Amino acid sequence: MGSTAAEKIVSAHARQDVKAGDFAVVDADLAMIHDTTGPIAIKAFEEYGRERVRDPSKMIIVLDHATPSPNERISNLHSLLRRFASSQGIPIFDTGEGVCHQLVVEQGFVLPGDLAVGADSHTCTYGALNAFSFGIGSTDMSGVMLTGKLWMRVPATMKVTFRGSMPEGTYAKDLMLHLIGRIGADGADYLALSFRGDVIGRMSVSERMTFSNMAIECGAKAGLMEADEKTLAYVSGAARRASRPVWDDDDADFASEIVVDVTSIPPQISCPHAVDSVFPVSDVAGTEIAQVYIGTCTNGRLDDLRTAARILSGRKISANCRLLVCPASRKVLSEALAEGIVAQLVEAGATLLPPGCGPCPGTHLGVPGDGENVLSTANRNFKGRMGNNKSSVYLASPATCAASALEGKIADPREYLSRSR
Amino acid sequence: MNLIMQGNAYKFGDDINTDYIIAGKYTKTLDFGALAEHVFEDIAPDFSKIVAPGDFVVAGRNFGCGSSREQAPIAIKHAGIGAILAKSYSRIFFRNAINQGIPAFLCDTDVIDHGDRLIIDLGKNSVELPEKGRSIPLFPLSPVMLDILAEGGLVEYLKKNGTYILPPNSKDKGA
Numbered sequence: 001m002g003s004t005a006a007e008k009i010v011s012a013h014a015r016q017d018v019k020a021g022d023f024a025v026v027d028a029d030l031a032m033i034h035d036t037t038g039p040i041a042i043k044a045f046e047e048y049g050r051e052r053v054r055d056p057s058k059m060i061i062v063l064d065h066a067t068p069s070p071n072e073r074i075s076n077l078h079s080l081l082r083r084f085a086s087s088q089g090i091p092i093f094d095t096g097e098g099v100c101h102q103l104v105v106e107q108g109f110v111l112p113g114d115l116a117v118g119a120d121s122h123t124c125t126y127g128a129l130n131a132f133s134f135g136i137g138s139t140d141m142s143g144v145m146l147t148g149k150l151w152m153r154v155p156a157t158m159k160v161t162f163r164g165s166m167p168e169g170t171y172a173k174d175l176m177l178h179l180i181g182r183i184g185a186d187g188a189d190y191l192a193l194s195f196r197g198d199v200i201g202r203m204s205v206s207e208r209m210t211f212s213n214m215a216i217e218c219g220a221k222a223g224l225m226e227a228d229e230k231t232l233a234y235v236s237g238a239a240r241r242a243s244r245p246v247w248d249d250d251d252a253d254f255a256s257e258i259v260v261d262v263t264s265i266p267p268q269i270s271c272p273h274a275v276d277s278v279f280p281v282s283d284v285a286g287t288e289i290a291q292v293y294i295g296t297c298t299n300g301r302l303d304d305l306r307t308a309a310r311i312l313s314g315r316k317i318s319a320n321c322r323l324l325v326c327p328a329s330r331k332v333l334s335e336a337l338a339e340g341i342v343a344q345l346v347e348a349g350a351t352l353l354p355p356g357c358g359p360c361p362g363t364h365l366g367v368p369g370d371g372e373n374v375l376s377t378a379n380r381n382f383k384g385r386m387g388n389n390k391s392s393v394y395l396a397s398p399a400t401c402a403a404s405a406l407e408g409k410i411a412d413p414r415e416y417l418s419r420s421r
Numbered sequence: 422m423n424l425i426m427q428g429n430a431y432k433f434g435d436d437i438n439t440d441y442i443i444a445g446k447y448t449k450t451l452d453f454g455a456l457a458e459h460v461f462e463d464i465a466p467d468f469s470k471i472v473a474p475g476d477f478v479v480a481g482r483n484f485g486c487g488s489s490r491e492q493a494p495i496a497i498k499h500a501g502i503g504a505i506l507a508k509s510y511s512r513i514f515f516r517n518a519i520n521q522g523i524p525a526f527l528c529d530t531d532v533i534d535h536g537d538r539l540i541i542d543l544g545k546n547s548v549e550l551p552e553k554g555r556s557i558p559l560f561p562l563s564p565v566m567l568d569i570l571a572e573g574g575l576v577e578y579l580k581k582n583g584t585y586i587l588p589p590n591s592k593d594k595g596a
Contacts, residue, residue, distance in 0.1 A: 137517035186483035
């Protein structure tokens with residue numbers, strides 16, 4: 001009997017052979033905290049009475065959820081995080097650097113075969129780089145800060161194979177929304193997903209991150225992918241250590257398998273107020289949208305902005321709609337500026353936000369008004385998610401968001417893609 | 422943790438996410454009392470006014486899904502909730518609740534209605550519904566979670582032990 005990639009990575013970090021269902025104490029290669037979850041982790045850590053964290057070189061702190069700070073209360077939490085980073089010698093990424101998950105990947109803090117934890121549920125994003133990574137709470141994080149370790153139960157693995165050819169107008173986001181709609185918000189509860197198939201193989205690392213990012217939205221602990229040439233090329237630039245890629249053995253014990261034929265999947269949309277409430281975009285086309293948001297750890301990368309610009313370039317957004325664009329990192333912003341994408345978006349009527357989480361977690365930079373509908377490239381649409389429980393949030397791909405901004409209504413992107421050069 | 426806990430049920434449905442437990446706009450604080458004032462505000466605005474100390478949050482499947490924010494169980498704890506009962510938990514929330522020292526138990530909650538008086542009897546590993554004459558078995562927690570809960574949370578556990586000690590033969594025992 002072989003092993004799954006999840007079993008292999010956990011075994012390597014527990015220094016003993018473990019299988020799904022086993023409990024293990026693992027060493028973490030990376031521990032990330034940000035400005036929502038970090039202060040509570042630091043407060044808990046200080047209760048241990050230990051002066052230094054176990055290994056500051058394996059930690060990073062990112063200020064992204066509410067940057068630039070909207071009020072004095074948050075400013076003081078940011079100051080607390082800066083002081084802690086400075087006194088402990090922990091790398092910190094401050095205002096304007098970007099979303100934590102984008103920075104972790106872009107800056108080479110995580111590599112194939114790693115076990116990484118972050119005090120943020122979307123830490124599963126690094127599965128796209130063949131890392132076993134998952135979100136934990138602040139107190140669990142304080143334990144990692146103290147011991148360098150975490151206890152965990154080894155998850156079983158669900159195979160998810162994407163095959164077929166991608167229809168025009170359908171993107172990584174559409175496929176992941178489709179999967180979540182199909183299996184539900186707890187359809188992969190405490191499983192590791194093993195994303196595979198030709199469709200994944202043909203995608204860029206950025207597109208793959210969209211899948212792994214949303215693994216938590218169907219309850220999965222991790223969303224792993226094989227490290228192929230693209231992965232290794234991607235990480236080689238910024239890598240700080242050697243990669244240790246691993247993959248599922250063919251004869252591993254899998255919990256279940258799902259095969260998705262993408263050929264007939266049209267653009268998808270997640271409707272209020274649950275991520276697994278997924279329909280073809282055409283089912284709700286024409287619904288008025290007051291604000292469109294393109295950004296986040298799900299879809300704020302260069303290829304996402306490129307897709308949006310392809311639809312928006314030379315056109316103007318609807319007078320009834322606001323378009324907010326937030327690059328996932330300073331690097332993404334720089335590259336988008338160099339390619340002329342930012343100019344195209346701004347000329348079409350977009351408002352550019354500083355790299356970070358933007359309005360996604362409902363703190364600032366675009367809180368919707370009562371009764372307003374928002375269409376977003378983010379990963380969550382719970383009631384009140386964007387800061388107002390009397391507004392509604394829909395989730396879709398950057399292409400669907402761009403097309404909808406032009407109409408001020410939910411719109412199928414395919415019409416605009418066929419008309420653009 | 423007391424072996425017998427009594428209180429009334431505040432009943433929720435399936436897939437109650439941590440945004441619903443505490444909205445993102447309130448999470449940026451170390452004033453945990455302030456969190457409790459807004460607990461469940463978006464889906465049950467009367468919650469913090471109705472519940473009495475020791476009452477129970479009762480939910481269906483996948484309770485605590487979504488964000489890893491530990492402010493969610495902290496808000497529940499500081500609202501005075503004695504324990505949480507659910508058919509299943511999202512894994513991050515489950516750990517966070519136990520780490521905060523909040524008893525989070527697994528059981529079939531279908532027979533529990535909003536307002537029911539409950540007696541959780543840890544000696545018998547059951548939830549008693551005296552008015553309905555029913556008794557629901559609790560699904561056992563994993564040994565490591567029980568150890569953390571017995572210390573009142575992870576901070577106390579780590580202060581005592583310095584590291585994680587897995588009880589022997591943990592495999593496939595409990596959730």
